[in-house]
Amino acid sequence: MDAELLLAHAVGVSRTRLLTLDDVAESAEIRFRALVEQRADRVPLQHLTGRAPFRFLELAVGPGVFVPRPETEQLAGWALERLAGAADPVVVDLGAGSGALALSIAHEHPGARVTAVERDPGAIEWTRHNAAARAAAGDPPVTVLPGDMTDPQLLDDLDGTVDLVVSNPPYVPEGAVVPREVADHDPPLALWGGPDGLDVVRGMLTVAARLLHPGGWLGIEHADQQGVALPAVVRAHGGFADVEDHPDLAGRPRFTTARRS
Ligand SMILES: C[S@@+](CC[C@H](N)C(=O)[O-])C[C@H]1O[C@@H](n2cnc3c(N)ncnc32)[C@H](O)[C@@H]1O
8 A cells, every 4th residue: 555655656646546557657666666665664654745634634744743643533523523513613722733633623614713732843834834725725724823732821812712622642651662653753742641641631631621611522532541541530630521432443442522511
């Protein structure tokens, strides 16, 4: 699959068009061989093509930003189901990276007023780039702000007005072994979440509780091993009801949701 996608990228056609190619120009072949070598050296496919698909969007990605993962599409789907029927809900994405969650929500629920917060100065350049590209393509504008999701004053102008907070925070426990594509190419700030992986989440819950109005929704992605620990942290924090955990399509615990009480 990766080889096909890289060949399609080198030739400049879609993957399905490869079937109808009679020949590959020498220049494309040279490009293809170089890409295969880089991929064999564990450079992520998406860094080589510069694009990552996410739900209905194709986002620009590269060094300095977390590559959005297919698992996160389910959290976006859950969020969009919560917003169904709301004319102009207020939505906040904490730790936006490429903008996958924020921009998908704006694309699929055009009335939503979405704010994307990102702390990493390198990553936010990608958030801004993708947000500008989506706005140019006709999606409603998403507000992109630098900020720390654990900052007690974050977005205090939105206190008690937010309908939905969504986040795919850094949640990898310190010392966990991750593939080279991740260790060498995803930014450290996107990955590591302290000894049990939940340090950033603990800080973020206070912010989410302050931003959400009673009845407002919270959705947080987590690692496979955190399907019990993260709901427990949310319950222990207080201020949230209906705390539930959800599996991904492979049946692994993947995200926790709750409602502001
Ligand atoms: C796992 S990535 C998720 C990116 C994107 N939301 C996605 O789902 O593909 C986590 C993101 O949170 C950002 N981040 C980490 N700590 C943060 C903090 N304290 N405040 C705001 N953003 C933070 C990282 O820079 C990274 O872009």
